[in-house]
Amino acid sequence: MENLDSPVVSDGGSLAESISNLEKRISDQILLAVNCFGDSEAESNIPSHVQVWISKILEDRSLAEMGDDLSDMGQDEDRGAGVEVVDSSVRKAFLGGYVHRGTGAEYHDACSQTQPPDPGPGTTTHRTTQTYTWRDQGQNTLSTRSMQTLRSDLHSPWAGDRLVSPQPYTTADEAERKMTRLLTEKATVIQKYFRGWLGRRYLDQLREKKRRREELERRELQLKQRERELVLKRNVIAVTYPKNKQDFEMLYAILEKWRQDQVARAEQMATGAGRKAMLWFLLKKQLQLMSRIEQLWRQAVAEEARKPRLLDATTEVRRWTGYKRLAVSMETLEVQQAWQLRELHRALGEDLASGERAELLVCLRQAFSHLGGGSARELVRLLDRECHFLAMGLGAPRLAGLRARIEQVFLDVVRDPRVNPQVATLRAAEQGRVPQRDVVRCDRCLKFKHYSKFPLGNLTKMVSCCSACQWLEVAGRTRVDLGPYRNIARAVRRDEQRQAAYCSVAFVMSDDDFYLLVDNIWQGHSAISSSGDLKLLRLCRWDTESLWSPWNCILLTADEAKAHCSSNSSPGEIYEDNFKEKVIHRHAIAKLQFKHLARHDQACLDTQETVGID
Incomplete structure (x- = not known):
């Protein structure tokens, strides 16, 4: 075996030759196993420093280059050997596999497509990690020179620097114009939002006004509807249970309207004998209704006669006009005593419990037991009799007759001046107020009556017919309901009194005069809308600056009159010429019809100017 520690690179050779020689020297010592996925595994007895050097070479050279070198080595006859390259950069875990039964080949589960999981940093338990502390220390970097451009030979830290580039030069005028334009834009934005806020606030105010106006109109409509229902209910009660002359006027007016409708129906449905038969049946039915109305009239007169008018007359306080035209009233001791007697009489007519009734009877007995006379003793x-019956336990229905008798006798007792001193004063006043010269003879009933029993109108020239005879004329012929005209007159006087126009002729006109003015001159219809509902019509001033008079008025509905009077302009500026001519023409007719009132009005104006009344 060759020594691998000897130098590989010769003095005069290249790196490639050195690598080739090294490969030849270790071919017999290295077993390389290269799998098809590029992973390798090497086992050798090469020294550690040589293995490090080889690993560096392998990192610099690709697997393909190494494969080409190995193929070249395989072609060499002297060094020919089979070499398997094993890449040991990654050690993969054994994941198991299977064995082919026929060939005996082992097949392992590969993980070359996916890297093995990173085990992560291990847990370190040595002393340094347990005692190590961080220390921060700031240090200024020296800057030996300043420059405007970067240089390649000088490192200058610029991480926290701010790059400034030159801008176009701006003169003072341009800066002022720019500032003015900027301020104008900002002011425009501010004004836009401010005007938007003003607009929204104005819309909110309009919305609130609209809501209040609708609420006010709704309340006014409900009030008008309630008043209309109340008037209708009052009229139904007055027609069903008539008590005074106004109620019977309404009854006769309804009867006359029904008669006119039936006559018109008979004339349309039949002629000749059939028409006469229908008119005869109509006359018969009319007589029956008039008889029933007359019966109700007599009952109302009887009930009126039973009312204790004496007690009401004796309880009136004394009134007169004092200093600076101030109204002065005084209650005397006699008037206070009359008040007590009237309260006792009212208590006698109430439905009280048995104990309260007994106490009232005992109180009356103690008050009248000391008086002499037949009426006091009978009372x-x-x-005593009623107290005895109450002690026996009798009820109110069985004592009704006795209680009515007690009330009548009580009225007889209070007519005594000793019990009611105000009676003597009242009788003296009545005797002094009816002298012989104030008695007038009626031409119809031929009776002498006091002049207060004769109605006096503005068109009356002489006193000839009393009130009773005039009522017979109304019930038998005219049958006019003066109730709506009376309401119109009351509204006119109330408006004039509110404006302190006490010299107006409205205070001296009678109900018949208002009937003539509304029905004959203004034809009973509104001058603007032609509404014929007398319950809604009002006579207001034509010229709001002048006093009311028949020649300075116009017939309108309540809403139209309110709008007319609330206008600050004169009528000549509001209405058209044709309408003004029509109103002026009717004023001329009214002035001719009420010429005596015109003289009275002129006399009042002259007196007002003479005295100096504002």
């Missing part, structure tokens, strides 16, 4: 006797 005490009736009170």
Whole structure:
């Protein structure tokens, strides 16, 4: 065996020749096994330093070059030998395999396509890793020269440097213009967002106003609907259970409207004898209805007569106009005593429990037992009787007659001036207010009545018919319901009083005058929308700066009148010429119809200017 420690490279030879000689020298000593996947495994007794040198050569030379050298070696007759190359750079684990039974060849599971898993860093337990500590120390790098460009022969650290390149030169004017343009752009952006915020806030305010307006309109609509339902309910109750003259006016107006509809229906459906028969049945039915209405009238009069008017009259306080036209009222001791008597009479008519009723009866007996006279003694006797019946346990239905008798006798007792001193004052006032010269004779019923029983209108020239005879005229012929016209008059007076226009002629006009103004002059319809619902119509001022009068008014609905009065412009600037001419024409008719009111209005204005009232 040759010595492999001898020098391989000769003094005058090349590296290639040295490698060739080395290969020839170790061909008999090395067994190389090369598999088909390029992995190799070598076993030899070559010294360690030679193995290191060979491994370096193998790293520099490819497997193909080594294969070519080996093939050249195989062609040499003197050195011909079979060489197997084993690459020992990777040692792969044995993964098992199988043996061919026929040939006896072993086939191992290969892992040459995948590298073996990295075992990772091992656990180190020596002393250095257990006691080692890190120490950081800063050090400034010397910079002996400054330069603007890099040099190849000088290393200059520039990792943290900032490269500055020259920019175009900017003059002061250009810088100012650039700054102005920049400020303008920024100001434009600020203004854009600010105006957007203002716009959004304005939209929010409009949205809130719209919501409030819709809520207000909804409440107004609900209020109007509730008022309309209340008026309708009140009218139904008034027609079903009439109590005063206004209720019976409504009843007769409904009867007249029904009669007119039935007459028109009879004229359309039949002629001749059939028409006469239908009119006869209509007249018969009308008489029955009028008889029933008259019966209700008598019942209402009887109920009105049973009301204790004396107690209401004696409880009125004294009122007069004092210093600086201030209203002054005074309650005397007599008025307070009358108040107590009226409260006792009201308690007698209430439905009380047995114990409370007994206490009330005992209180009345103690109050009237010291009085003399037949009425007082009879009242005490009736009170004792009811107390005895209450003690026996009788109920209210069985004592209704006795209680009605007690109330009537109580009214007879309070008419005594000793019990109610205000009665003497009231009787004296009535006797002094009805002298013989204030009595007027009615031309229809031929009765002498006080002049307060005769209604006086603005068109009345002489007193000739009393209120009772005029009511018969309304019930038998005209049958006009003055309720809606009365509401219109009340609304006009309320508006004039709100504006402190106490000299307006609306305060001296009667309900018949308003009926004539609305129905004859304005034809009972709104001047703008032609609405004929009298419950919604209002008479407002035509010129809002002047006092209300029949020649300074216009008939409109409630909403139209509100819009008309809220306008700050004059009517001549709002309405068209044709509409103004129509309104002025009706004002002229009203002035001719109410010429006596025109003289009264002029007299009031003259007095106002003379006295100096603002």
